Amino acid sequence: MSSVRNDTVAPAVSGIDGERLVAPPDPPARGRRRRGGLTPYGLLVPALIVLALLSAWPLLQLLVMSFQKFGRAQVFGQPPEFIGFGNYVEVLTDPAFWQVLSRSLVFAAVCVVLTMVLGTLVALLMRRLGRTLRTLVSLGLLLAWAMPPLSATIVWGWIFDTQYGVLNHILSAWFGLPFEGHSWLLEPWSFFLVATVIIVWGAVPFVAFTVYAGLTQVPDEVMEAAQLDGAGGAKRFFLVVVPYIRPILTIVTILQVIWDLRVFTQIYSLQSIGGIAEQTNTLGVYIYRVSLGSGDFGVGGAISVIVVLLLVALSAFYVRRTVREDTL
Numbered sequence: 001m002s003s004v005r006n007d008t009v010a011p012a013v014s015g016i017d018g019e020r021l022v023a024p025p026d027p028p029a030r031g032r033r034r035r036g037g038l039t040p041y042g043l044l045v046p047a048l049i050v051l052a053l054l055s056a057w058p059l060l061q062l063l064v065m066s067f068q069k070f071g072r073a074q075v076f077g078q079p080p081e082f083i084g085f086g087n088y089v090e091v092l093t094d095p096a097f098w099q100v101l102s103r104s105l106v107f108a109a110v111c112v113v114l115t116m117v118l119g120t121l122v123a124l125l126m127r128r129l130g131r132t133l134r135t136l137v138s139l140g141l142l143l144a145w146a147m148p149p150l151s152a153t154i155v156w157g158w159i160f161d162t163q164y165g166v167l168n169h170i171l172s173a174w175f176g177l178p179f180e181g182h183s184w185l186l187e188p189w190s191f192f193l194v195a196t197v198i199i200v201w202g203a204v205p206f207v208a209f210t211v212y213a214g215l216t217q218v219p220d221e222v223m224e225a226a227q228l229d230g231a232g233g234a235k236r237f238f239l240v241v242v243p244y245i246r247p248i249l250t251i252v253t254i255l256q257v258i259w260d261l262r263v264f265t266q267i268y269s270l271q272s273i274g275g276i277a278e279q280t281n282t283l284g285v286y287i288y289r290v291s292l293g294s295g296d297f298g299v300g301g302a303i304s305v306i307v308v309l310l311l312v313a314l315s316a317f318y319v320r321r322t323v324r325e326d327t328l
Contacts (some may be wrong), residue, residue: 027186059308061117066301074297087302097286097303107192108260114200115256119207125236126212145205153269156198160184162274185274192280198266203256210252214245254315261311264288283307
């Protein structure tokens with residue numbers, strides 16, 4: 001008598017005429033997992049080599065420097081002294097660091113929220129525009145995106161200038177408000193208001209183009225079905241569109257958080273124009289002033305490593321959440 005193993009028996013299903021049909025067995029999980037072999041990893045090798053040379057090695061040097069007493073004397077040849085976690089203790093016990101960190105987190109959160117909201121609204125507007133108007137809007141966004149951050153900061157600095165700024169003239173001459181000779185960069189709140197305008201203005205095009213590309217992938221049939229079911233515009237967006245483009249929104253949000261936390265050019269340029277550095281430093285400028293300004297590269301390296309760990313933690317949280325939602 002022949003015996004058949006249970007794990008090799010294919011499930012039987014009923015056919016149209018009631019006859020027994022045998023469905024083909026599912027491919028083993030191990031076979032599916034190994035599909036493609038080593039080819040995907042081989043294709044990644046050139047990119048990993050370039051990434052290791054351009055990013056991994058400098059990051060490793062920065063990590064080593066953060067455990068050393070490394071100042072101007074070490075720059076000119078004196079061997080550095082290994083001090084362990086001394087630089088990290090100095091940074092984490094410095095009230096100025098926590099003040100800069102909290103200021104940077106709040107500033108980045110405001111910039112990210114405004115950028116994502118405005119960029120998504122512009123993308124929805126482009127979705128409804130005709131070809132001609134959409135082309136004009138795209139050209140305007142490309143011009144804003146292509147402008148270097150330093151050039152954009154200089155132009156916006158002229159707009160907010162104390163004596164010759166267009167904004168002060170409009171507010172005082174057209175609306176009768178007491179803004180004649182008003183300095184926007186002396187007060188921290190108005191300084192960051194100007195910085196927020198500059199940063200959001202330069203970041204909205206990237207979000208708008210990316211979200212617009214995602215909106216084009218939403219099936220029209222699904223939108224029409226939701227509209228026939230009585231869903232309004234807001235419900236269609238949050239219940240239909242957002243689930244389709246959630247991975248795009250997550251990646252763009254992560255990139256905006258990273259860029260806004262380490263922003264340097266706009267803040268440093270505005271400080272050079274008239275801002276008070278001690279009251280307006282963010283993480284990027286603070287690292288620069290500690291490292292190159294005071295010559296304490298070891299402490300600057302420790303701050304940089306802390307910022308990298310913070311960014312990795314934020315990115316890992318969002319990526320893990322997105323992957324978990326996709327697997328459900």
